[in-house]
Amino acid sequence: MATTTITTTTTHSPSPPPSPPPQPPTLSLPGPRATALLSLYNDAIAHLLKTLTYPHFAACFPTPSFAVPGSMKALHAQFTAKLGEQLHAEFDRLVEEREAVGALNGLDGLVEEARGRRERAERGRRETGGEGGAAVPPHTLPPRTLYLSHLAPTLRRYHAETQQQSEGVRAENVEILARIQKQREDIAARVAGLEQVVADVDACVAALRPEELEVLREEVRGVDEGMRMEV
Template sequence: MATDAPQRSPSPTPIPPTAAAPGPRATALHQLYNDAITHILKTCSYSHFAACFPTPSRAVAGSIKNLYGQFIDKLGEQLRRNFDVLIRDRDAVASLNGLDRLVDEARARRRKAEEAGILDKENTVAPHTLPPQTLYRSHLAPSLVRHSQQIKAEHAAVQAENEEIMARVQQQRKDIAALLSGLEKVVAEVDAKAAALNPGELDELRQETRAVDEGMRMEM
């Protein structure tokens, strides 16, 4: 007999993976570094290199030029290799690609907001033009609100607990007052009955009490 398969909730949409190929920012970083290396190698001209070896550069100029060419090639290779190792160890390509994706998403949301009339493009203030106080307050506002709500909740819990303790204390005070009042009534009734007895009855009562007390002691 076939049974209906249990319905499952749809899986959440996975986050798109970050592309391994260099994006715009990663490519620009590589280009900037290559341009910087090229500029450094051009600064290290043959004349400066030969000035470090004056005698060989005059005696064997061809060998010094070959040495200079090998030195420049090796230096460029070493600089590029070190940069590639740093980029790989820091996972810079994935991070920069992630930044590109966030910027594209932010631009898309901004464009949709402008098209929907939610965002006023003309009156929008660029974040970098805001004062530092406004920026750090905007960053701290969510955490401050969260902590403020937590403190309010804790304060409300403590206040409720204090009110409960105070109610118990007041009830205990009422119970103690009722007990004292009852004791006072009992004492007053005993005093009244004692006052109503004549001296002879009091003596008989004392003797009976004394006899009962002696009997209890003898039994012990």
């Protein structure tokens, strides 16, 4: 009797590929920030309607509330329901007009992308054994460093202009100081000349004898009186 040998071959299936990273939320479905905004507004509307109780509503209409309380309670229920519908409809209209969901989803995508870049950069630094002189990603820098790097060219230009203006003012001040010093020297020379003239006059007066001085005074009086008579 022949014996048949059956050989089974085991085939190992390849390992499944790694799952792709989660995609950012689409423009139609609200992402985390859009969901948080919608939830916050819904909670605000619910809190507003909760504070609008029937006693507060009835206090605004005391006579009908006393006369027909049942109708006023029904009116209060209709009013709060209608108000809630209008608030939700108005908010939905604004969200649609401003495309708030799409904008917030785009912001979520940017945040996720930045987070992924930071994680990849940190992973690369760890794999290379530390900083190693690698360039620092701009989004990891502190705000002060970022705005100073943007303002550095403008600040350098203003510094150069200010320094140039300061040098011009300094040169002008030196020129004005030299002119003032020259004027002071001229004034001092003129004062010295006047003092010399006064000294000469005093010496001449001191050299005259009393009788000559009296004669000179008489002549001066005569000249003065003659000039007054002519006038």
